[in-house]
Amino acid sequence: MRQGPNYLGPTMNTRLILLAMLAAGCTFETDVRISTSSPSSPPRLVVGITVDQMRADYLTRFGAWGDPEAPGTFGRAGFRRMVDEGFACRDHHFGYAPTYTGPGHASIYTGTTPVVHGIVGNNWYDRSTAESVYCASDASVKGVGNAGVDMDGEALGSAGQMSPTRMLSTTLGDEWKVATGGKAKVIGMSMKDRGAILPAGHAADGAFWFYGKDLGQFISSTHYGDSLPRWARDWNDLGRSQQLMDLGWDRFHEEAVYAACLPDNNPYEGPFKGTLKPTFPYDLNALADQNGGMDLLKGTPGGNTLLVDFALAAIDGEGLGDDDITDLLAVSFSATDYVGHRVGPHAQETMDMYLRLDAELARLFDALDDKVGEGQWTAFLTADHGGANVPSHMASLGMPASYWKPGNMLDAVEQALQVQYGSTSKDRPWILRHSNDQIFLNHPLLAQRGIHRDDMARFVAEQCAPQEGLSKAIAACDAPALAANDPVVARLLRGHRPGHSGDVLLVPQPGWIEYGPTGTTHGSAFAHDTHVPALFLGCGVRQGQTFQTTYIRDIAPTVAQIMQSPYPNGTTGSPISDLLNDGIR
Ligand SMILES: [Zn+2]
Incomplete structure (x- = not known):
């Protein structure tokens, strides 16, 4: 139990004041003035929601501000509830690049950027071992599933060898664990390991990610303990994944509702393996053999359903939000990213994914009202990065977008270096x-x-510069001087760790991606990848919106103010004060 009157709810405060007044023989009229604005106590539960690859325009395209009764728009209880009852930051950006999932999740919860927290990519080149490393990999831990610790490394294999050890600063949850003497519960979950692990932080009670194939269960690693909690094992035993596979995936509404999207069958979308067309309906069981079995759920709406089911099981199983010590639950929806990579932002599949996610958010928020109590919880929602329009689609419309292929350029630069600086062996x-x-x-x-x-x-930068599709190439040593007058370079610097990151920074033109001819990707310092939603709802949050620029690194200090938590130790963002309720004490 936390100490001090600041942590008591308004009801409790009033009751204590009344008791004290009675004991002292006071009356309202003569001795005590009661403030008209009731102080807001911290929430019992904070739910951080990340929607992987959600661009800011999806909120408007799918009608979060429009008529809730219009077909094919968000309903009242999901995204729109966050807009109508909460606060929206409409010019919210990643203040850094590269804009990938690992750095995104780390930045949201550490309140800073990759230069500080060290997660400079999903994968990056490690000079000390001359190998590429993965942001969440950790060979010193083993996977943990329903069958126990993965002793011989074969059952879950490298899928379980994950921890936040490469992240160099603390998260919101880490600091809150210390501040509460370990009493607060901190849990992270996602279909992706990095989407669960980096938000949860170093000191979390648990992080859970999905293992598909023929298992279809959430797993963890020995970083968090030698066995899954009972509630997680019980949930895994339900066999929910196979039920969702059996459901398959067809449109949520009749096809006319998707009229603003591309036709279902178009050349800018990639089909699943073993099929010729990227079209509805998807028979997931028929696709399973060639597409990783139940890993199919990672890129179909069933993945979002699974995650909400698992989140509700965690709330019950861990007792999240059941006392005055704020708990933290980080939920990251990954299916939105997989679908974007396969079919791009303008596919019927993408729109359908978001309409269905809206219904899942409504289910989550309703359950939070029910389990934790209306006004007793706070949620925020953002993304880990955006995504480009599909270049082949854009090119078909006469837009300046294409595919960035640096391979030949790099070969030519190597040859030029051999001439300029002397030859080396192959x-x-x-x-x-x-x-x-x-x-x-x-x-x-x-x-x-x-x-x-x-x-x-x-x-090298000079040699690269004339390459078609390249906006600029700069030596990293020159970036600090250039950053003062070039916002793109400033973003690159916040994602660049001297001594660990590269010596030359390449900036492909906006709309140019290094990718195959269908679907899309992300990673750049430009608006298609940096502009994402940031929505806040519930305890401590004022209703409204701002069009002033806010940043991903501002989320953690904002939520820390609502929770009355210390900031993550590397925080470089600032609280978004417009959204903080006056009643926070
Ligand atoms: Zn992605």
């Missing part, structure tokens, strides 16, 4: 790696030949 090139639009030079070889790193980086 297995010791000057360019070690191209990763996350950064070029990594061979530092040991540079040192051996006595060549200055910055000179070579500037030479």
